[in-house]
Amino acid sequence: MPRVFVAGIGSTTFGKHDGTPIEHLAVKAAAFAIEDAQVDRSDIGALYLGNFVSGPLNGKEVLAGIVADRLGLNNIPCTKVEGACASGGIAFRHAYLAVSSGSVDAAIAIGVETMTHAKTPQTTAALNCAMDHEYDSPSGLTFPGLFGLAWRMHSQRYGTTRDEVAAVVLKNKRNGLRNPLAQMGAEITIDQICSSAMICDPIQLYDCCPTSDGAAAVVVISERLMRQLGPSRKVPFVEALSSIQTRGSSRIAGHRDLVSFDATVSAAAIALQRAALSPAQIDLVELHDCFSIAEIIDSEDLSLVPRGQGGKWVMEGRTAVDGDLAINPSGGLLAKGHPVGATGVAQVYEVVKQLRHEHPNQVQNARIGMTHNLGGTGVACTVSIFRGIDT
Amino acid sequence: MHDEFELGSGSTQGVLISFTTIRRAPAGISLTSPYHVCVVEMTNGLRVTGVLEFGDSEPELGQSVYELRQDGMQIHFSNSPSH
Numbered sequence: 001m002p003r004v005f006v007a008g009i010g011s012t013t014f015g016k017h018d019g020t021p022i023e024h025l026a027v028k029a030a031a032f033a034i035e036d037a038q039v040d041r042s043d044i045g046a047l048y049l050g051n052f053v054s055g056p057l058n059g060k061e062v063l064a065g066i067v068a069d070r071l072g073l074n075n076i077p078c079t080k081v082e083g084a085c086a087s088g089g090i091a092f093r094h095a096y097l098a099v100s101s102g103s104v105d106a107a108i109a110i111g112v113e114t115m116t117h118a119k120t121p122q123t124t125a126a127l128n129c130a131m132d133h134e135y136d137s138p139s140g141l142t143f144p145g146l147f148g149l150a151w152r153m154h155s156q157r158y159g160t161t162r163d164e165v166a167a168v169v170l171k172n173k174r175n176g177l178r179n180p181l182a183q184m185g186a187e188i189t190i191d192q193i194c195s196s197a198m199i200c201d202p203i204q205l206y207d208c209c210p211t212s213d214g215a216a217a218v219v220v221i222s223e224r225l226m227r228q229l230g231p232s233r234k235v236p237f238v239e240a241l242s243s244i245q246t247r248g249s250s251r252i253a254g255h256r257d258l259v260s261f262d263a264t265v266s267a268a269a270i271a272l273q274r275a276a277l278s279p280a281q282i283d284l285v286e287l288h289d290c291f292s293i294a295e296i297i298d299s300e301d302l303s304l305v306p307r308g309q310g311g312k313w314v315m316e317g318r319t320a321v322d323g324d325l326a327i328n329p330s331g332g333l334l335a336k337g338h339p340v341g342a343t344g345v346a347q348v349y350e351v352v353k354q355l356r357h358e359h360p361n362q363v364q365n366a367r368i369g370m371t372h373n374l375g376g377t378g379v380a381c382t383v384s385i386f387r388g389i390d391t
Numbered sequence: 392m393h394d395e396f397e398l399g400s401g402s403t404q405g406v407l408i409s410f411t412t413i414r415r416a417p418a419g420i421s422l423t424s425p426y427h428v429c430v431v432e433m434t435n436g437l438r439v440t441g442v443l444e445f446g447d448s449e450p451e452l453g454q455s456v457y458e459l460r461q462d463g464m465q466i467h468f469s470n471s472p473s474h
Contacts, residue, residue, distance in 0.1 A: 038457060121417075121418050124417050125417060125419075126417070134464060135439075135464070136440050137420075137442065138463065138464040138465040139428045139429075139440045139442055139465060139466070140416055140417065140420040140422045140426055140428055140443050140465075141413070141428045141440060142413060142417055145411050145413050148411030148412075149409040149428070149429075149430060150409070152409050152410065152411065153408065153409040153452065156452050198412075198414055199414055200411040200412060200413055200414065201411050202411075203411075236418075252439070252440050253431075253438035253439050253440045254438070258408060258409055258430060313474050359453065374451050
């Protein structure tokens with residue numbers, strides 16, 4: 001398969017962007033990425049935009065075309081993709097496929113969401129659109145509730161403790177302090193976490209990622225264009241070794257096991273196989289920690305941590321920036337924030353910064369990085385793997 | 392193969408896979424907070440999501456639960472057979 005390279009990345013800060021139209025955030029991130037890539041806008045042959053709730057929360061659709069228009073990207077296919085929280089990862093994968101198929105020499109993936117202007121019931125209703133309304137919603141289940149179910153079962157089966165799950169929050173909040181794009185980096189204590197409001201037992205407020213506004217963008221290019229640009233580049237390219245999308249059950253009771261998401265397991269296995277890598281070769285991962293327990297489950301599903309050991313690894317510092325495997329050095333969704341449609345693209349942004357060795361919370365000697373983006377009740381998942389290279 | 396579940400499939404008893412307590416109901420749900428949501432594996436092997444009503448004791452994962460009633464697609468269970 002033809003090789004694909006990340007040439008440019010861009011991002012807004014994550015947090016509150018009061019009054020900023022959603023398309024403005026997307027254009028800002030995309031303009032940063034195009035400038036960073038040092039490609040001519042006429043080289044970009046396709047645009048994919050990940051977004052989940054611009055309709056219900058902003059009353060805006062056809063965002064891909066609107067954003068391309070503002071960017072001056074003329075007469076190219078512009079496609080908005082939606083896969084709930086995995087929308088951004090899916091957008092990236094489409095851009096990757098457009099280049100790897102030979103259809104275009106360059107494509108841009110953008111992820112964007114604005115949520116903080118909406119009241120909580122409105123946001124909850126919009127996000128619950130990712131739930132199966134026929135089978136799951138009648139029980140009154142919410143997304144924090146899904147992970148409350150998973151946590152209780154993980155604790156029973158593997159003995160995962162409250163302190164181990166809290167250690168995920170402590171680590172990611174601390175990582176977020178070192179990331180200028182992050183919304184909620186902080187030095188907090190276990191007592192603060194354990195005394196915060198109960199949301200869906202055993203999930204408490206600090207176990208939940210915040211709602212956020214933000215956008216991120218990535219320009220991917222062919223090997224031909226990479227070689228053409230190479231001599232004038234000041235920053236190294238990053239190669240996208242694989243980008244996989246899978247489907248899991250669309251309803252909660254359809255999962256074979258509540259402490260594992262099949263879509264993650266299969267996406268990681270295929271992505272590693274395509275990249276011809278073993279899990280031990282991954283230096284860092286930006287994974288989908290929408291709730292603290294999710295990081296533990298994801299790390300096991302991705303086969304990066306032995307099954308049932310996720311809590312112990314974080315407690316022992318093995319997933320810290322200077323640990324065996326750095327998990328979410330950006331702060332993850334818990335601290336960086338989760339503007340839903342932007343997250344998957346932002347994860348690529350963070351990994352590329354690490355593989356260029358220019359991240360403010362740098363993983364030393366980072367060479368191979370992974371991203372993991374999970375949507376809905378585990379119905380959609382993307383896993384992508386990257387390698388840093390010098391021109 | 393599509394993993395179909397049809398209500399009224401015969402089983403009225405199952406095993407409690409997991410449960411949680413929702414402190415704030417989403418819009419459009421006719422339940423008073425807090426309420427408990429569960430995943431149950433019925434004796435016929437099908438798994439369903441439902442509302443759990445506590446009996447005399449705190450439920451434990453793996454214990455038997457019993458279907459109390461169905462309100463449309465909303466299935467109510469209890470961990471007490473005499474609830």
